[in-house]
Amino acid sequence: IVDLESAYWKDLPEREEAGTPDIVGVVALAKVVRLIEEVGFNSIIDHEAELTAYALKNLKAMPGVVIYGDKDPKNARNRLGVVSLNVKDMDHALVSAILSYEGGIGVRNGCFCAHPYVKCLLGVTPEQAKEVEKHILARDRSTIPGTFRISFGLYNTKEEIDQFCKVLDMVIRKEYKGKYLVDKERGEYYPEGFSTDFSKFFNF
Template sequence: MNIQDIRELFPILHQDVNGHPLVYLDSAATSQKPRPVIEAIDKYYREYNSNVHRGVHTLGTRATDGYEGAREKVRKFINAASIEEVIFTRGATTSLNAVASSYARANLKAGDEIVITYMEHHANIIPWQQVAKATGAVLKYIPLTEDGRLDLEDVQKTVTAKTKIVSVTQVSNVLGTINPIKEIAKIAHENGAIMVVDGAQSTPHMKIDVRDLDCDFFAFSGHKMCGPTGIGVLYGKKELLENMEPFEFGGEMIDFVNLHESTWKELPWKFEAGTPIIAGAIGLGAAIDFLEQVGLKNIEAHEHKLAQYALERMSTIEGITIYGPKERAGLVTFNIEDVHPHDVATVLDAEGIAVRAGHHCAQPLMRYLNVTATARASFYLYNTEEEVDKLVSALIKTKEYFTNVF
């Protein structure tokens, strides 16, 4: 499937914004949705909308098959050992909070260590801050190299025999850094710690094998990988999930309820209280089908080429600062000298170009970089080199405009 065939499957891309063809460079925030995903969700609501598991009528059976079929697609997609290890959540944030609230609070005590990095999204910082406050555990940060990478020697120095949890993003949503998760997991396990991975920025763009990574928990969201909003996944090793208490309580997740005591369903359903995210799961399943049809290796290679092209073109702009290593995932975060990133994004929007500006839910990293905010262009399987050229031309125009005005 070539790039034009792919673009044809995304209806939203075929419009003008502010009098210009839309150039969507904000997929790290949320990706656009292809027709197969839109149609799968539409078909569910049109043809077999029903609750799952409880009913025995035809629509209920079809809905259950669609929902549980999506779980099996996720299992294969990330190479989990069984569907018992695949829990549907509202997104990566909920998944990480679930590990923090259910596993960490029950297993940590005062003096234990939680190790994370300066490049984490707030969703992989704040839950651990709260766990540390509640348990007396110590929150530690692995330092970054000058170009925004993790040095394994620094990982080994930071992770100690007191460390019980190491939680790291596989791909930074600001720097584009691709972290060596498998090697970090090995260091964590050698010290008796578990390995938690924020896969929100990696799962849409590269092949994930949770068993090869040997991570204990892995979290990701559907909306960044061509799926709908409001659906995500928590992968956990079966032996850990079996010993965890549910993080939500109510219908669906129970086995037997007495007046004063209750028992829980088996995995994975003991972690899915209430009516589940049925349409979202079905949409996520369709997104997985689509990504596998295109090929994760093809997507990764396409984005790598775009990122390198963008780095090459953008580096020619005088006064621009680009953050992160040369080898990176498909995004470029930058600042233009004497121009606030919000102003950059506003001018780009006037040219029909959508980028993200702000702290990107990574305020500790912004302080580490000694900036208050940055602009970010992020690429996906539907972006082209021509769109990068439009971005560069618009950035030059932006710089000239603010130089002449001020």
């Protein structure tokens, strides 16, 4: 977690790892640049704005959904294709886990490398921030405030937004199937009894 006064990093050795050069990423970047030139930047902007407006219109109609930032679909061209949300009275990490495990929908949650801003956006007081800090120092990340966000790109469709809203509505109505447990050290939720059989995907 990061604030204006301090930062807490991962334990060794992870925090010292330089990482592997992203060779595949460089090749992919060249391909993407060609694609953008082919499709046209304005077409991409129009598509993202259309999806953002569509999402905002649908999300505004959902009870219990809190949208951060400009909520007016008419202003979609003046913002990025990213919408930060919360569900009232639900942990952002829990909502994200349910969307993933039960809806196959990947969202990002937390403070998005902007801890001071997100804490301000959420109205976290300095006293509350200090309490969170105490938990983190005690290896408990389950109280970190945050939101979850959806983002749109050239490849996304309105049908995907419809599916997201359908699964989110199921979450809001508490009709999800799993019983979710929290891993306090990681601040993440997972369904009880869940395990991945990697032998289905890999030959060891």
